[in-house]
Amino acid sequence: MFSGAASTIATKVDSAFLFILAICVVMLLLITFLMVYFVIKYRRDKNPTPTNIEGNFLLEVVWTVVPTLLVIAMFYYGWIGYREMETIPEDAMAVKVTAQMWSWSFEYDNGTRSDELAVPINKPVKLELFSRDVLHSLYVPAFRIKKDVVPGIPTSLWFTADEEGTYDVLCTEYCGVRHSAMLSRVVVMPQDRFAAWMAGKVTQEAAEPVGRELLESQGCLGCHSLDGSRIVGPTFKGIFGRKGLVLTDGAEREIVADEAYLRRSILKPNADVVVGYPPIMPSQEGILSDAQIDAIVEHLKTVK
Numbered sequence: 001m002f003s004g005a006a007s008t009i010a011t012k013v014d015s016a017f018l019f020i021l022a023i024c025v026v027m028l029l030l031i032t033f034l035m036v037y038f039v040i041k042y043r044r045d046k047n048p049t050p051t052n053i054e055g056n057f058l059l060e061v062v063w064t065v066v067p068t069l070l071v072i073a074m075f076y077y078g079w080i081g082y083r084e085m086e087t088i089p090e091d092a093m094a095v096k097v098t099a100q101m102w103s104w105s106f107e108y109d110n111g112t113r114s115d116e117l118a119v120p121i122n123k124p125v126k127l128e129l130f131s132r133d134v135l136h137s138l139y140v141p142a143f144r145i146k147k148d149v150v151p152g153i154p155t156s157l158w159f160t161a162d163e164e165g166t167y168d169v170l171c172t173e174y175c176g177v178r179h180s181a182m183l184s185r186v187v188v189m190p191q192d193r194f195a196a197w198m199a200g201k202v203t204q205e206a207a208e209p210v211g212r213e214l215l216e217s218q219g220c221l222g223c224h225s226l227d228g229s230r231i232v233g234p235t236f237k238g239i240f241g242r243k244g245l246v247l248t249d250g251a252e253r254e255i256v257a258d259e260a261y262l263r264r265s266i267l268k269p270n271a272d273v274v275v276g277y278p279p280i281m282p283s284q285e286g287i288l289s290d291a292q293i294d295a296i297v298e299h300l301k302t303v304k
């Protein structure tokens with residue numbers, strides 16, 4: 001209906017929205033018209049003595065029954081759409097979505113991970129939402145779907161994309177300074193291209209972990225720049241061997257960012273916090289394998 005609608009539920013959401021909007025517009029025009037009309041018609045110089053009107057049975061029935069029916073109709077349209085959104089089809093492809101300040105990560109049934117969501121067209125997809133830190137909210141405007149991601153409470157939602165293309169994924173719950181940069185994409189592709197994409201991901205992951213790709217897929221670059229600019233955390237540019245002040249148990253000390261320091265900062269980010277930065281990095285313990293951490297540390301040595 002509106003341009004950019006790309007899921008089966010989107011047209012239903014749009015029609016419910018338009019239906020309610022149309023009623024609101026009609027009501028607005030009617031009420032405004034009557035208000036102006038009565039102000040003119042019953043102005044003081046025409047009616048020096050106010051008339052006492054005692055009630056009108058028919059009118060009262062009409063203005064009670066008509067709005068009630070309208071509200072029930074609005075509820076009905078909202079309800080059937082909501083029910084469909086909350087009823088996840090059994091055959092839906094499950095994808096685990098992990099939100100953290102300030103990135104999204106998508107994990108498929110076979111363990112494959114990606115920083116953007118690839119899905120086959122015309123296939124129901126169930127997103128299981130988890131947060132590693134604070135409240136976030138997953139929002140795909142083109143699909144007309146949105147759901148809070150709450151720490152400690154698994155939530156889920158589903159969609160069937162029916163239009164090939166690339167669509168925005170946003171975080172729509174304010175979650176900190178980089179909230180507005182917490183973006184990703186959904187790529188809707190034909191079944192065979194999706195299968196090829198998945199096969200490619202699987203081989204890529206089976207191969208040696210690549211540090212640069214991990215920095216992207218794990219969301220590290222949401223907070224640490226590669227070009228020296230300050231985002232939220234210290235930049236990765238020239239990090240290896242850099243001297244710096246850190247806070248350890250409240251006391252300042254000087255460190256050199258060597259292998260051991262980098263490794264510890266990934267596993268226990270808040271043990272040594274670089275002075276001037278907030279202690280907000282989530283630990284990657286149990287999330288990154290040893291081989292992946294090695295790959296990241298090796299890559300960091302090369303970021304000059």
Ligand SMILES: [Cu+2]
Nearest residue numbers: 136171175182
């Ligand atoms: Cu967020």
